[in-house]
Amino acid sequence: MFMHMTFSVAVAGASGYAGGEMLRVLLAHPEARIGALTAHSNAGATLGSIHPHLRSLADRVLEPTGVQALAGHDVVVLALPHGASGAVAAELAERGDSAIVVDLGADHRLVDPVAWETYYGSAHAGTWPYGLPELLHAGEQTAAAQREALAGARRIAVPGCNVTAVTLGLQPGVAAGVIDPVDVVAVLAVGYSGAGRTLKSHLLASEALGSAQPYAVGGTHRHIPEIAQNLQAAGAPDVTISFTPTLVPMSRGILATATARLVEGTDPAAVRAAWEAAYADEPFVHLLPEGQWPTTAATLGANTALVQVAVDARAGRVVTVTAIDNLVKGTAGGALQSLNLALGLPETLGLPLEGVAP
Ligand SMILES: NC(=O)C1=CN([C@@H]2O[C@H](COP(=O)(O)OP(=O)(O)OC[C@H]3O[C@@H](n4cnc5c(N)ncnc54)[C@H](OP(=O)(O)O)[C@@H]3O)[C@@H](O)[C@H]2O)C=CC1
C-alpha cells in the first residue's frame, strides 16, 4: 500500500474546466501540494486570468504541457482532450517517471480496443483501473472489488461524467437481477460546462440561452460503450442502450433519466430494496427517500450523486433518475476520491459532501 501523507500534484490542462475544477478540489485537500500547472494555447498566461475564482493560484504562470514540466511529481493529473492524454502518459512512462497518473479524459477507460476505435477513431492507448469506486461487480451487493482495484493503483482512468450518472442510476438493479438492461433508454439533461471551455458555436448565448438542444442523437455518443461496459461488469450478459443527451441552459449539472425492463415476476418491493442495499453505506451516492426526486441544483459543487428509483408497472420498466455535478462527482471529485484510495488515504478525505445553494 502506497502510504503517503503529503503529495505533490501537477495538473496538465489547468486552463480547462476539468483542470480548473481539479485545482479547486485539490486546494481543499489537506495533503495535496500543488505543483506544475500546464496549458496549451494559454501557456504563458497567469491562472488568475483564466480561472479568476482560484485566488490562491492567481499569479501562477501556466507552462506549456510537456513531460519536462510534469515530471518529478507524486501525482500527475491529465485534464486534456481525449487522444492527447495517452501520448503524455506514454512519455512519462518512457522517462521512467514514478508519478501516479490520473487521466480525466477518455483514453484509458475502455477495455475493448475495437469499441475505442469505433467511437473515438484513434489507436487505443490501453486500459487503466477505472476511477468509479462505487462500481458494482457481478455478484456484489455493495462495491468492494473496484475499491480493491484502486487501492495502490499507479494509473487511474476517470469515467465520463454522463457515464457516472447513468451507471450509478442503473447498476444496483443489474447486480440484484431485478432489471434486464437489454433495452436501456437513457435521456440526459446536461449543462454546458460538460462541453469544455474552448468556444463552441452551438454554445453561444444567442443559440443556447432559453433553449434545450439534443446532440449525438441516434446511438453515436461515445459514452455508450462505456456505460455498457459498466453494466456488464455489474453482471448483465448483454446490454443495449439508447442514449440521448440534451444541452439545457445551466453551467453545471447532469440529470440522467435511465429506464430498463423489470425482470418478469419481480416483486416491485424488491426493486427499491436493491438500490437501498447498494448505496446504504456509500458516502457520496445517496438514494433519496421515496417521493423526493434528484435535482442538479442539490449537487452543485458537491461530490454527491443523488439517485431515485421507481417502478412503472404498466410499462413493465424501472425508472431511475440521477443528479450529479458533472465537474465534481462527474470529473474532479471522482478523480480525487479514486486518488485517495490509490494513495492509501481515507476515500472521502478533502471531498465536498455539501453543495452550494441556492
Ligand atoms: N467538462 C466536463 O464536465 C468533463 C470533462 N472531462 C474530460 O476532461 C478533459 C478536459 O475537458 P475540459 O476541461 O472540459 O475541456 P476544456 O476545453 O475546458 O480544456 C481542455 C484543456 O486541454 C488543453 N488542450 C487543448 N488542446 C490540447 C492539445 N492538443 N494538447 C494538450 N492540451 C490541449 C487546453 O489548453 P488551452 O486552454 O491552454 O488551449 C485545456 O487546458 C477532456 O478529456 C474531457 O473529456 C471528463 C469528465 C467531465
Ligand SMILES: CC(=O)N[C@@H](CCC(=O)OP(=O)(O)O)C(=O)O
Ligand atoms: C455537454 C457535453 O458536451 N458534454 C460532454 C461530456 C464530456 C465528458 O464527460 O467528458 P469525457 O470526454 O471525458 O467523456 C459530452 O457529452 O461528450
